[in-house]
Amino acid sequence: MTAPAPIGTDPAAAALDRAVQGERLDHAGIEALYSLPLPDVAAAAHHLRLARRDPDTVTFLIDRNINYTNICNVGCNFCAFYRTARQKDSYTLDYEQISHKIRELEAVGGTRILLQGGVNPALGLDYYTGLLRHVKANHPTIRIDAFSPEEVLFMEKTFGHTLDDLLTILIEAGLDGLPGAGGEILEDDVRAKAAPARIRSEDWFRIIDAAQRRGLYTIATMVIGFGETYAQRTSHLLKIREQQDRANREYGGNGFSGFAMWTLQTEHTRLHGKAPGATAHEYLQQLAIARIALDNIPNIQASWPAQGFKVAQSALYYGANDLGSTMLEENVVSAAGGHGRHNATVRELVRIAVDAGFEPAIRNSRFQIIERPDVTAILGRDDANPEGDRAVGAS
Ligand code: SF4
Secondary structure: OOOOOOOOOOHHHHHHHHHHOOOOOOHHHHHHHOOOOHHHHHHHHHHHHHHHOOOOEEEEEOEEEEEOEOEOOOOOOOOOOOEOOOOOOOOEOOHHHHHHHHHHHHHOOOOEEEEEOOOOOOOOHHHHHHHHHHHHHHOOOOEEEEOOHHHHHHHHHHHOOOHHHHHHHHHHHOOOEOOOOOOOOOOHHHHHHHOOOOOOHHHHHHHHHHHHHOOOEOOEEEEEOOOOOHHHHHHHHHHHHHHHHHHHHHOOOOOOOOEEEEEOOOOOOOOOOOOOOOOHHHHHHHHHHHHHHOOOOOOEEOOHHHHHHHHHHHHHHOOOOEEEEOOOOOOHHHHOOOOOOOOOOHHHHHHHHHHOOOEEEEEOOOOOEEEOOOHHHHHOOEOOEOOOOOOOOOO
């Protein structure tokens, strides 16, 4: 694909031109992109997406989110998921309840669980290590990506191990990856207002850095809509890019496998009516700017749980090359609003990719393709019936 034509000589347009030519933008160059018309930024982002990943393919993962406890003592203002131990609907899952959920995932061909929870002070280290061992012993084909930096920080402070020793203990028990949840905006001014007790950016990067050094899977995350400035969003992206450079340089390329971003959901939270949130336009703008700025992270995810299927599908032309995962259940974003869906079927994600003009592929959590689904069989379309069951009510 040829690069979009130069669109002008003002500094922002010039920065966009330079990015399209493959130049890395600095803080001023990235921040300037927010002033440009969205179609121009989108065209550049899509051009770079086609250059950085297989231009024909959109990937997704078959997995399940399992939130092992909703008891949490961090109390983020933007969280509608957590409970105190005294609340009637607080819970901590036992190993058999978790196994039951994994069996449902295995039945639909899933390959990994995203295992995360609140910071529950009643849990000892043996709960976590026992859980990892239980899953490995009973579900040997399931990959375990577990615990956000917030949970790891709690374990580090509570159980008397150094971070490296703690990671060794968790890895030996079965941990495969340490997802990058809790990134939000990695600027402490923003974090202090949204969640005073939340993990600070320095600790988030310290834990992610240690995980990457140990060869664990991680992804970078971003949430917009707290009222953060464009300069703060830019700083967030640059910190992630710097960490990725470090991982590429020092950890044999074991940096972030991908980048996922979504918009703040505030239903049932203390931030409702206080934080501005972000519109679909802002989401697509931020996604496109992330694609342009993060020249060392090839996989950019569209977020259907927060944005809905239709905006997520549009995001495939704003820099995204991946639809995230089926999830089977999602409890954290959906507790604060989301789009009313806690899961996606394989058929839905296949249709979103195909109707947008891409070939769907099922991947693992490292973004390696493990299967090309049979689109004809899944969508019921063939030469005689090219529209398949594109009928009222078809999903
Ligand atoms: S976002 Fe996580 S750390 Fe914050 S209150 Fe919710 S469960 Fe706890």
